[in-house]
Amino acid sequence: MSDSAPPPTTRLNKRLAELGLCSRREADEWIARGWVRVDGQVAGMGQQVEPTARIEVDPAARGQQAQQVTILLHKPVGYVSGQAEDGYQPAVTLVQARSHWRGDGSRQRFAPAQLRGLAPAGRLDIDSTGLLVLTQDGRVARRLIGEDSEVEKEYLVRVSWGEVASDVQSAFPPAGLARLRHGLSLDGRPLKRARVDWQNPEQLRFVLTEGRKRQIRRMCELVGLKVVGLKRVRIGRVTLGQLPLGQWRYLGPHESF
Incomplete structure (x- = not known):
């Protein structure tokens, strides 16, 4: 009589992303900081977990996540979505205090720390204009550009x-x-x-x-x-609305894609 096959395992960073807790990149950061426990033990990088594993996340990770921003930019023609290329400026250079839309109802204040890790969640061609999402939040990025995304x-x-x-x-x-x-x-x-x-x-x-x-x-x-x-x-459910060309606003606390 042969032994039954062991249960399938998944990399911990992938499992955390599948649970909707964070992105894989963010999961790796949490694991490196010792913020993730598996069955009561501090997790290690690259760890494999079984489907029944009990996964706990330190409140410090939640606190860090709560400070992350998502920014909605009305991108003009002539800016690239991601990294600078062929002498063209990346759209993130427009995210500064003076271009923050006065009509923003979120009441958040701009701080340079909000630019750290701020990345586009999807492309908008250099010769196209309109709504571009830039986010520090891996959950937002996964919803908009994850393999299984169905957001309109x-x-x-x-x-x-x-x-x-x-x-x-x-x-x-x-x-x-x-x-x-x-x-x-x-x-x-x-x-x-x-x-x-x-x-x-x-x-x-x-x-x-x-x-x-x-x-x-x-x-x-x-x-x-x-x-x-x-x-x-x-x-998704977020529209460009009255946001002026070249200006940006925060995704509000009651908004979601």
């Missing part, structure tokens, strides 16, 4: 079709619109179903649940459309 992103996209730059809606065949909604592939992989409708005769509204590189521009190219302007106006 809404865009307003001004287009032309060949020589047609006005009343594109009348000239563009309905079959092309149907292909934008479902049936296109990028890089050999089919795209998820999208909601695409005419907002006005020159502008389409896209609602996507994925974020491939330059996805909307490439989708439009596949059906013969050229993107003239692209603006992201919503991520």
Whole structure:
């Protein structure tokens, strides 16, 4: 009679992320600081845990997490989302006291420590504008850009079709619109179903649940459309609203994506 197989184990940092407590990177920091216990013992880096393991997190980790900020920026054209490239400035350089929107209702005050570890949760192309999320909170990043994320992103996209730059809606065949909604592939992989409708005769509204590189521009190219302007106006339940171009505000305590 053979012994039964041991239960499957998972790396502790992955398990903490799956429980929605933090990101994997944040989990590694907590483990390194001795803030995580498994079955009563201080956890070690790279530790594997069984599904039944009792995992406890020190209140100090919760306190650190409570101080983390998420920032909503109205990104202008000409700024890259992440690291500086080809002489272009990263969008995070716009996060400073003088560009903090006066209409921000969160009542939080800006402090330079809020820039530490502040990273974009998703891309917005250099030639696109609109809502960009920058966060110190791994939970927010995982919700927006994790492998299993289904958070909607809404865009307003001004287009032309060949020589047609006005009343594109009348000239563009309905079959092309149907292909934008479902049936296109990028890089050999089919795209998820999208909601695409005419907002006005020159502008389409896209609602996507994925974020491939330059996805909307490439989708439009596949059906013969050229993107003239692209603006992201919503991520999940959070909208760009009245936030002025080049300014930012905090994600409020009662807001979530």
